[in-house]
Amino acid sequence: xxxxxxxxxxxxxxxxxxxxxxxxxxxxxxxxxxxxxxxxxxxxxxxxxxxxxxxxxxxxxxxxxxxxxxxxxxxxxxxxxxxxxxxxxxxxxxxxxxxxxxxxxxxxxxxxxxxxxxxxxxxxxxxxxxxxxxxxxxxxxxxxxxxxxxxxxxxxxxxxxxxxxxxxxxxxxxxxxxxxxxxxxxxxxxxxxxxxxxxxxxxxxxxxxxxxxxxxxxxxxxxxxxxxxxxxxxxxxxxxxxxxxxxxxxxxxxxxxxxxxxxxxxxxxxxxxxxxxxxxxxxxxxxxxxxxxxxxxxxxxxxxxxxxxxxxxxxxxxxxxxxxxxxxxxxxx
Numbered sequence: 667x668x669x670x671x672x673x674x675x676x677x678x679x680x681x682x683x684x685x686x687x688x689x690x691x692x693x694x695x696x697x698x699x700x701x702x703x704x705x706x707x708x709x710x711x712x713x714x715x716x717x718x719x720x721x722x723x724x725x726x727x728x729x730x731x732x733x734x735x736x737x738x739x740x741x742x743x744x745x746x747x748x749x750x751x752x753x754x755x756x757x758x759x760x761x762x763x764x765x766x767x768x769x770x771x772x773x774x775x776x777x778x779x780x781x782x783x784x785x786x787x788x789x790x791x792x793x794x795x796x797x798x799x800x801x802x803x804x805x806x807x808x809x810x811x812x813x814x815x816x817x818x819x820x821x822x823x824x825x826x827x828x829x830x831x832x833x834x835x836x837x838x839x840x841x842x843x844x845x846x847x848x849x850x851x852x853x854x855x856x857x858x859x860x861x862x863x864x865x866x867x868x869x870x871x872x873x874x875x876x877x878x879x880x881x882x883x884x885x886x887x888x889x890x891x892x893x894x895x896x897x898x899x900x901x902x903x904x905x906x907x908x909x910x911x912x913x914x915x916x917x918x919x920x921x922x923x924x925x926x927x928x929x930x931x932x933x934x935x936x937x938x939x940x941x942x943x944x945x946x947x948x949x950x951x952x953x954x955x956x957x958x959x960x961x962x963x964x965x966x967x968x969x970x971x972x973x974x975x976x977x978x979x980x981x982x983x984x985x986x987x988x989x990x991x992x993x994x995x996x997x998x999x
Contacts, residue, residue, distance in 0.1 A: 890932020
């Protein structure tokens with residue numbers, strides 16, 4: 667595990683000083699209903715679903731684009747993503763005047779494809795067949811980078827992405843302090859690990875007493891398995907999940923180094939629990955969450971961890987879901 671993969675606190679703060687001027691400060695919502703339902707003393711929800719482009723991803727994307735050289739920024743960038751990083755990078759590129767190309771799996775949600783194009787990005791679709799979709803999309807992105815001279819960006823395996831995403835954690839820490847609260851437990855969804863990498867470091871440095879748990883869909887618990895093993899592990903191909911944004915089969919090296927340093931542990935949730943969490947978030951908090959964004963709330967409400975008497979912070983990571991899909995998930999809950 668290399669120190670260079672783990673940004674220090676000063677690095678996180680430098681990134682947030684820049685990204686905070688280009689992103690929204692999402693609220694910190696306290697819910698007595700969630701506290702009663704889970705047995706916690708207090709429950710706070712950080713709805714990154716209300717962030718620009720509908721998720722936390724713009725934080726890391728904006729900071730990463732700010733690290734480009736003038737020549738790289740002029741030529742543009744290419745990345746692969748199933749949706750939320752695509753939208754975050756496209757929105758950041760539009761704000762900074764940097765051309766963005768996104769390679770997306772053909773089965774990525776149409777709402778996410780349309781929104782990405784709406785921010786001015788060029789969208790290239792890949793058909794992965796029986797192969798892992800991120801492998802096919804990443805190969806195509808590398809090919810485009812080589813052919814067109816574009817800077818190739820990774821959606822999560824980059825220390826600068828980790829540093830940029832940490833802004834959500836730094837922000838939450840300030841908001842908790844303003845409410846005279848400290849989190850005993852933090853629940854955060856995990857795909858490739860960029861967000862939990864940054865958020866866990868922020869809490870490790872500034873709130874070391876907080877227990878941090880990464881939540882993954884069943885069958886896609888690459889981070890949890892890797893942490894238990896002490897080395898990065900790639901999960902076998904599994905049936906899909908409604909949490910399309912959390913279907914990475916292995917964590918990135920940079921996020922894994924960060925979460926291992928921060929002492930994170932993992933757990934999994936089933937699709938049924940995620941659907942129930944989406945419904946409760948809407949009914950009790952008036953929040954529209956996509957499945958991936960509701961995974962941590964699902965872990966809280968499904969009794970996956972003992973929260974009795976604790977103050978819990980739940981990071982709700984995204985709200986990019988079409989109305990028909992949202993209605994279907996909620997109806998099936």
